Amino acid sequence: MKDLTPKTAFIAIIGLPNVGKSTLLNHLLGEKIAAVSKKPQTTRTRITGVLVRENIQYVFLDTPGMHRPKTKLGEGMVRAINSSVGDVDVVLFVTETKEEITKIEREMLDKVTKSCPVILLINKTDVSKKGDVLKTIETFTRDYEFEAVIPISAATGDNTEHIFSELDPHIPEGDWLFPSDMLTDQPERVIAAEIIREKLLRLLDDEVPHGTAVVIEGFRDIRGHLLDIRAEIFCEKAGHKGIIIGKNGAMLKKIGTYAREDMEEFFGTKVNLNLWVKVKENWRDSVASITNFGLNFDEE
Ligand SMILES: Nc1nc2c(ncn2[C@@H]2O[C@H](COP(=O)(O)OP(=O)(O)OP(=O)(O)O)[C@@H](O)[C@H]2O)c(=O)[nH]1
Ligand SMILES: [Mg+2]
DSSP states (O other): OOOOSOEEEEEEEEESTTSSHHHHHHHHHTSOOSOOOSSSOOOOSOEEEEEEETTEEEEEEEOOOOOOOOSHHHHHHHHHHHHHHHTOSEEEEEEESOSSOOHHHHHHHHHHHHHSOEEEEEEOGGGSOHHHHHHHHHHHHHHOOOSEEEEOOTTTOTTTHHHHHHHGGGOOBOOOSSOTTOOBSSOHHHHHHHHHHHHHHHHSOTHHHHTOEEEEEEEEEETTTEEEEEEEEEESOHHHHHHHHOGGGHHHHHHHHHHHHHHHHHHTSEEEEEEEEEEOTTGGGOHHHHHHTTOOOOOO
16 A cells, blocks of 8 residues: 655755766756756755655755865855755765765765765766776775665666665655645745856856856746846956956857756746846955855854
8 A cells, every 4th residue: 555644854965076966956856956067066055956756755955065165155065065964864975986985075974974874876877887886885885884875877867766765764754844846945036046157157167157156136027928037147357257258248148048048948938038247356255245146054
């Protein structure tokens, strides 16, 4: 007989930058809510993704990649990771094939393996050798105990169904905390801003997009037929502004077109997108700017 008792759990997805945490979240939800790029530190805040399967409501927390912070923004990102793992039922620890566990991974594993069940996910198996995956499993399980170790590909979805069979025994009974059709607690404006930031990360060279923040200044729903969105892209240097705008505005146009396409798909309506570029020097080290940009995750 089917189990009808409502169950729910908070599940943190943690790991080094770029290992595929957000790709995994999007894949598990079947919807793209988190920005993904090949540059590390794409995710800046905790992103909640809610999924219902039969009697279980899974609340996944995607987190920024673990790193040693160099700016106030980085410090906030690390706090967002720590506050996410503080009170969850299960941790999904994501890594890639590798020969050694890094120091930062060890620090996190020392902590989380003591506080809750941890499932190790070895991601990107579509591009790694089987022997290397096995060696990675050996390396991790030599020093730590996991509830399960699952090699997966978040990109192709290979073996990801297995995550649920390992998760489910750890999900406690409890009333669902969110409406059954809720996908995320991210407001629409935040999703719109993240879509734009993802395009900046994908289209521009390293130094420029890491110093950008996107603020949605206007978000108007016109009779359910059109979303009129006005966004400001802040960058750290006048030179960066030029790069973002590009020759004759070509780069900004490209960013706008790609972002609009994604927004139309996500919101299911036509979108009119206006982008403006502004300079705000060293904002990543200014608490006031970080707060203004909606990146204030200070939970202490
Ligand atoms: N080949 C392959 N690439 C993957 C897989 N999962 C993620 N990627 C790629 O890895 C890069 C990083 O993915 P993200 O999901 O942004 O990684 P993340 O861990 O969220 O990164 P941060 O937010 O920076 O911590 C992107 O280019 C993804 O397309 C996978 O299973 N296979
Ligand atoms: Mg991410």
